[in-house]
Amino acid sequence: MKVFLARRLVYSVVLVLATTIFVFVMSRQSGDPRHLFMSEQSTQEEWDAWGVELGLDKPLYLQYVIWLGNALTGDFGESIRQRRPALDVVIERIPATAELALGSFLFSVATGIPLGVLSALKRGSILDYLGRTFALIGQAAPVFWLGIVLVLIFSVNLGWLPVARRGGLEHYILPSITLGWLFASSFLRLTRSAMLEVLDSEFIKFARAKGVHDTRVIWKHAFRNALLPSLTYAGILLAGLITGAVITETIFSWPGLGSLAVTSVLQLDFPVLTAVVCVITLAYAGMSVIVDFTYALADPRIRLE
Amino acid sequence: MNTASNTAGDTTAVQVVQPSDSSPFINRWIRRIRYWPVVPIIIISALLIAAIFADQLTSFDPEKDDLISRNIPPVWQEGGTSKHLLGTDPLGRDMLTRIIHGARISLLIAAIVLSIGTAFGLLVGLIAGYLGGTFDEVLMRVVDFTFAVPFILVALVTVIVYGQSFALVIILLTIFSWNGVARQARAETLSLKTRDYVAASQVAGASIWRVMYRHVMPGLINTVIVVTTLRLGSLILTEASLSFLGVGIPPPTPAWGVMVAEGRNYIYTEWWISFFPGLAIMLTVLAFNFLGDWFRDRFDPRLRQLD
Numbered sequence: 001m002k003v004f005l006a007r008r009l010v011y012s013v014v015l016v017l018a019t020t021i022f023v024f025v026m027s028r029q030s031g032d033p034r035h036l037f038m039s040e041q042s043t044q045e046e047w048d049a050w051g052v053e054l055g056l057d058k059p060l061y062l063q064y065v066i067w068l069g070n071a072l073t074g075d076f077g078e079s080i081r082q083r084r085p086a087l088d089v090v091i092e093r094i095p096a097t098a099e100l101a102l103g104s105f106l107f108s109v110a111t112g113i114p115l116g117v118l119s120a121l122k123r124g125s126i127l128d129y130l131g132r133t134f135a136l137i138g139q140a141a142p143v144f145w146l147g148i149v150l151v152l153i154f155s156v157n158l159g160w161l162p163v164a165r166r167g168g169l170e171h172y173i174l175p176s177i178t179l180g181w182l183f184a185s186s187f188l189r190l191t192r193s194a195m196l197e198v199l200d201s202e203f204i205k206f207a208r209a210k211g212v213h214d215t216r217v218i219w220k221h222a223f224r225n226a227l228l229p230s231l232t233y234a235g236i237l238l239a240g241l242i243t244g245a246v247i248t249e250t251i252f253s254w255p256g257l258g259s260l261a262v263t264s265v266l267q268l269d270f271p272v273l274t275a276v277v278c279v280i281t282l283a284y285a286g287m288s289v290i291v292d293f294t295y296a297l298a299d300p301r302i303r304l305e
Numbered sequence: 306m307n308t309a310s311n312t313a314g315d316t317t318a319v320q321v322v323q324p325s326d327s328s329p330f331i332n333r334w335i336r337r338i339r340y341w342p343v344v345p346i347i348i349i350s351a352l353l354i355a356a357i358f359a360d361q362l363t364s365f366d367p368e369k370d371d372l373i374s375r376n377i378p379p380v381w382q383e384g385g386t387s388k389h390l391l392g393t394d395p396l397g398r399d400m401l402t403r404i405i406h407g408a409r410i411s412l413l414i415a416a417i418v419l420s421i422g423t424a425f426g427l428l429v430g431l432i433a434g435y436l437g438g439t440f441d442e443v444l445m446r447v448v449d450f451t452f453a454v455p456f457i458l459v460a461l462v463t464v465i466v467y468g469q470s471f472a473l474v475i476i477l478l479t480i481f482s483w484n485g486v487a488r489q490a491r492a493e494t495l496s497l498k499t500r501d502y503v504a505a506s507q508v509a510g511a512s513i514w515r516v517m518y519r520h521v522m523p524g525l526i527n528t529v530i531v532v533t534t535l536r537l538g539s540l541i542l543t544e545a546s547l548s549f550l551g552v553g554i555p556p557p558t559p560a561w562g563v564m565v566a567e568g569r570n571y572i573y574t575e576w577w578i579s580f581f582p583g584l585a586i587m588l589t590v591l592a593f594n595f596l597g598d599w600f601r602d603r604f605d606p607r608l609r610q611l612d
Contacts, residue, residue, distance in 0.1 A: 015453055022462070029466050140591040142542055144549045145565055145583025152572050152580070243457040247546055251569070261458070262550055265465045273465055277458045284455060 008292040012285035019281040020071065023274050024064050071278060077271035086271035090260065090279050096166055097245060097256030103176030104183065104244075112184035113230065116191025117223060120199065131188055138185030143244050147178040147251040165253050179248040183237055187230050194226035231298055235291040238284055342599040348592035355408040363399065367406040367559045371397035376575050392577045394567060400577060403559035404585050410560045411589065414544050415537055417475055422482030423533050427525065429483065430490025435498055435517050445491065451484045456543070464552040474544060474553050482540060489532045490525050497524045527604040535597035538590040545586050561586050 050056075056063065070076070076086040111134075119131035141149075154174060155163040162171050198204060199222050207217050246258035253259070257276055264272040355362065375397035378385045385392060391400035433444040460477050467473055497503065503520050511519070547553030548562030556563050561582040568578025 011449070011453065015450070018450070018454075019458075022459070026462050026466050136591065136594075137587075140538065140542075140594055141587045142545050142549070142562070142565070142583060142590075144546065144562070145579070145586065148565065148569060148572060148579050148583065152576055156573055156576075239453065239455050242455045243543075243546065246457050246461075247550065250550060261461055262552075265461050265552060268465060270465060273462060277462060280458060281455065288453070 004296055005289075005293060009289060012289050016281055016285050020068055020278065021064065023277055024067050027067075027270060027274060028060075028063075071274075076275040076278070079272045080269045081267050081272075082269075086269075086275040087279075089272050090257065090275045093255060093257050093260045093276075094279070096254055097249070097258060099166075099172070100175055100179060100245060100248065100254060100256060101241060103172045104178075104180030104241075104248075107176045107180035108183035108187055111180075112187025113191050113227075115184075116188040117195055117218070117226070119188065119192045120195030120226075121218065123196070131192070135185035135188045138181040141181075143178060143182065143247045144251055146181060147174070147248060150174050150178060151251075163252075166255060175248050175252045175254055178251070179241075179244045182240065182244060186233055186237070190229040190233055191226055194229045195222060198222045198225045228299055231291075231295050235288055235295070238287050238291065242280060242284060342595050345592040345595040345599070348588055349596065352408045352412060352589060352592075355405045356412045357409075359406045359409050362405055363402040365399040365402040367398060367403045368557045369398065373397065376571075378575070379577050391581050392575075394564070394578050395571060395575070398559075400581055403564060404561070404582055406559045407561040407564065407582060407585065408589075410554060410558060411541050411544065411586075414475060414478065414554075415540050418478040418482050418540060419533055419537065421479050423486050423529060426483035426486030427490050427522075427529055430487040430492075431494055431517055431522060431525065433487070434491035434494025435513065435521060441491070444487070448484045448487050451481060454481075456481050457546075460547055460552055469552055469555045471554060471558070474547060477547075478540060478544060482536065485536055486529055486532050489528050493525050493528050494521055497521050531597065531601045531604055534593065534600050537597065538593040541586065541593070542590055 058066070074085075074087045076090075078084065079086045079089050082089055115131045115134065119128045122128055151163055151174060154161045161174055165171065199218075204217060204221055207221050212221070242258070245256065246261060248254065249256045249259035250262050257280055261273060261276045261280070264270075264276065359367075371393070374389070374393055375395055377389050377393040379392045379400075380387050380390050382392075389399050389401070391404070393399055394403070429444055429448075433441040456477075463473065463477060498521060503516060506516050506520050544553060545560070545562035545565075548560040549566045550562075551566065554560035554563055556567070564582035565579045565586075568575065568580070568582075571578050
């Protein structure tokens with residue numbers, strides 16, 4: 001297990017470093033940072049002095065090291081639009097995204113896993129078909145369209161739920177469903193096929209033959225084994241969660257990291273985009289390690305490898 | 306894994322719904338529809354026709370404004386006209402025309418990206434699997450890496466630097482589209498290269514390129530077709546998402562994602578502007594997902610993970 005975890009840890013570090021290199025190279029591609037300060041009165045001497053000050057006279061790899069050092073101390077430069085440190089702009093957006101991610105995770109687990117179990121138990125029934133339709137829609141409908149259609153139905157036509165923005169508990173329902181539906185679908189399909197497979201295995205037949213009560217067979221013997229694929233999937237889910245969050249936040253004017261990333265692109269606010277990308281990547285890498293760790297704990301086959 | 310449960314004979318009501326035995330004629334049709342992916346084939350044929358004959362199918366210009374006839378609802382709603390079956394958008398452009406032309410954009414992008422991505426992935430997987438060693442190790446780490454990178458962030462950063470364009474969308478999607486094929490092709494190559502006929506051709510003195518091309522590659526084709534088809538749907542979704550966010554295909558090109566975004570601010574009154582392009586995306590993705598599942602079940606059941 002140590003080898004497995006060490007390997008995953010190295011991956012995450014490489015991922016974060018590669019992201020910083022990519023962002024740095026791109027920031028240099030986007031133009032000479034001195035253009036920001038330049039006015040019509042600027043002289044060649046001032047220009048050169050800025051170059052020395054910003055370290056632009058040094059070789060590129062040293063510039064990167066300087067940039068990385070600044071980034072590590074939280075200095076991503078100043079937001080071009082808001083005229084304050086980019087990291088501050090980013091940090092105040094974190095809670096909204098965290099809440100949304102939690103809400104959608106709860107929704108996807110609370111619907112996907114029970115529906116998956118039920119679909120497997122009542123295979124071929126109306127319930128099974130409904131469950132699978134739910135999953136098919138979730139996997140094929142674009143997140144942005146799903147959000148708009150939900151708003152159309154529940155906010156515009158029925159007037160039950162608020163259209164957008166953060167607020168009371170009712171504000172969380174539509175964004176959480178929009179973002180969580182895709183993952184609920186995957187959980188449903190994974191749980192369903194895992195349940196079907198487990199229910200057919202020898203030890204389940206044995207438990208039944210021995211006279212163990214149905215409920216106990218299903219929940220104690222089968223369900224616990226059927227959960228593993230979903231857990232594996234949780235790691236893959238994280239990358240999709242980022243894309244989904246960017247879109248969902250944009251639709252619901254949700255003041256989180258995702259909508260900030262999109263706005264900063266549209267406003268050409270490069271320092272903010274850099275900071276968002278670094279913060280999201282860091283969080284993503286950290287979460288991946290946690291997921292791998294849980295997975296290793298849950299599955300003895302990984303632990304012993 | 307699903308057929309296994311039929312024989313389980315346990316008490317948990319594991320049954321497969323059989324077509325009712327009232328009418329043999331209907332039964333035959335139900336079975337046929339189950340065997341052939343009829344619905345996906347219909348949808349995909351319609352898409353292909355729309356994409357190829359977009360200019361002949363409608364007389365409207367998908368990008369030209371017509372401010373007199375703007376925001377006309379679909380034909381079945383009050384105020385709709387049969388001239389604009391699905392209504393018009395705030396710039397007076399015919400929705401149906403734009404959706405038909407959007408099919409062309411979606412399929413064109415998918416075709417370009419998947420041809421390059423699949424060919425490259427096949428090559429990488431084949432060589433990595435066949436040669437093995439450090440080369441294989443490095444390439445597979447690169448594949449792992451492309452799976453781990455959050456695509457959307459890369460796309461946002463690239464677009465802020467270079468600006469949005471058709472070419473950039475193609476490049477970005479291609480970079481992230483070869484990894485699945487590479488991984489599967491490699492796995493398949495690993496098992497194929499241990500076959501006797503491969504050993505025989507090596508002994509007969511064939512060059513490694515000849516062995517790879519003539520003896521290993523043909524065995525990969527099924528897998529590659531399956532993986533590529535399964536990828537199609539998500540590729541179309543990704544392109545639409547980029548376009549929706551304003552970092553994909555630039556307007557006024559009628560990409561479906563762009564159209565949904567354009568209708569976003571009008572959902573209180575003009576719901577159809579966002580609704581129909583999104584529906585088109587969903588049906589397209591659904592059709593390709595079904596087709597991919599069907600290919601997988603027919604050609605390569607081993608790849609099957611989900612029921």
